[in-house]
Amino acid sequence: xxxxxxxxxxxxxxxxxxxxxxxxxxxxxxxxxxxxxxxxxxxxxxxxxxxxxxxxxxxxxxxxxxxxxxxxxxxxxxxxxxxxxxxxxxxxxxxxxxxxxxxxxxxxxxxxxxxxxxxxxxxxxxxxxxxxxxxxxxxxxxxxxxxxxxxxxxxxxxxxxxxxxxxxxxxxxxxxxxxxxxxxxxxxxxxxxxxxxxxxxxxxxxxxxxxxxxxxxxxxxxxxxxxxx
Amino acid sequence: xxxxxxxxxxxxxxxxxxxxxxxxxxxxxxxxxxxxxxxxxxxxxxxxxxxxxxxxxxxxxxxxxxxxxxxxxxxxxxxxxxxxxxxxxxxxxxxxxxxxxxxxxxxxxxxxxxxxxxxxxxxxxxxxxxxxxxxxxxxxx
Ligand SMILES: Nc1ncnc2c1ncn2[C@@H]1O[C@H](COP(=O)(O)OP(=O)(O)OP(=O)(O)O)[C@@H](O)[C@H]1O
Ligand SMILES: [Mg+2]
Numbered sequence: 001x002x003x004x005x006x007x008x009x010x011x012x013x014x015x016x017x018x019x020x021x022x023x024x025x026x027x028x029x030x031x032x033x034x035x036x037x038x039x040x041x042x043x044x045x046x047x048x049x050x051x052x053x054x055x056x057x058x059x060x061x062x063x064x065x066x067x068x069x070x071x072x073x074x075x076x077x078x079x080x081x082x083x084x085x086x087x088x089x090x091x092x093x094x095x096x097x098x099x100x101x102x103x104x105x106x107x108x109x110x111x112x113x114x115x116x117x118x119x120x121x122x123x124x125x126x127x128x129x130x131x132x133x134x135x136x137x138x139x140x141x142x143x144x145x146x147x148x149x150x151x152x153x154x155x156x157x158x159x160x161x162x163x164x165x166x167x168x169x170x171x172x173x174x175x176x177x178x179x180x181x182x183x184x185x186x187x188x189x190x191x192x193x194x195x196x197x198x199x200x201x202x203x204x205x206x207x208x209x210x211x212x213x214x215x216x217x218x219x220x221x222x223x224x225x226x227x228x229x
Numbered sequence: 230x231x232x233x234x235x236x237x238x239x240x241x242x243x244x245x246x247x248x249x250x251x252x253x254x255x256x257x258x259x260x261x262x263x264x265x266x267x268x269x270x271x272x273x274x275x276x277x278x279x280x281x282x283x284x285x286x287x288x289x290x291x292x293x294x295x296x297x298x299x300x301x302x303x304x305x306x307x308x309x310x311x312x313x314x315x316x317x318x319x320x321x322x323x324x325x326x327x328x329x330x331x332x333x334x335x336x337x338x339x340x341x342x343x344x345x346x347x348x349x350x351x352x353x354x355x356x357x358x359x360x361x362x363x364x365x366x367x368x369x370x
Contacts, residue, residue: 084251149283149338149341150337184347185347186330187344
């Protein structure tokens, strides 16, 4: 009578071991056999519990390492971004404002105009207008692939600011595709003087130059005429 | 909510997070590449690129970023590029106002949304206060 009970008991315990192992395999790392009986089988049961402990530790370690790797990866990505940003800044520096002709400034813009770059560009141009006293500046955007409302807004502001400093700012290099797109957006650039190409803008600027020279001569003559009277 | 009916037969070309101005530039270039691959000419490429630029910037400026799905599929027998911008920002209180020319709550020109609508073939917008905004546009040759 006692034999079969014992066997049943053993069977139950082996079933329990199987259950626990299945739970662990399914990812439940809190499962333990935790037997209270002391016999031959309990040694195995305790050993299995120890193995599960080790496994849990190992998994935790792995998770920790994975997290660390992810953080490292993020840092590297961040650095990469900084590098790209610096490259863009370099690009910005490689298109500086230059005085190409008496009284005429040219600023060729290449690449994308995010708000930071536009800010620097605008400040550079305005400062150069003040420093040189040039009254005509050309902002060439042939190298700008996308003109959205924000870029257009910045362009308008630059032109308006230049005007306040007594300089006319011409925008050149608006491609037909971009021109159409601006119109569809609904932005009114009619208050700005625009030219299709940098060359057109240069020709216009030189004509303006000549005109203002003639005006100077005229007004000088007028002044000396007055004196003679 | 804020689920513009997903279309069964669209092929997902890419999914990107918009969190920085750099992301805007990269995703915009990606859209241009897909437009080119779809056989669009320079004018259509410029239109769709500018349109998404507006939507990305809005997510960046008003919603602290968001994500964009780029799909390609058949829309009324057109080979269309479908771009969906999803954010979980503050939402737009008055859609009609936001869609009107010249309205801006900030320092913009107020042409981003209405302009985008004019640049594309289909334009859908959904927004709910405190939940976010979803805009989906479609463009074909
Ligand atoms: N994703 C968004 N989440 C919350 N509010 C938005 C979102 N997009 C647009 N808006 C709101 O709608 C208004 C109109 O947007 P729209 O893009 O037309 O103009 P803008 O961004 O103000 O200026 P612009 O785009 O011309 O530079 C915004 O000022 C803003 O209040
Ligand atoms: Mg906008």
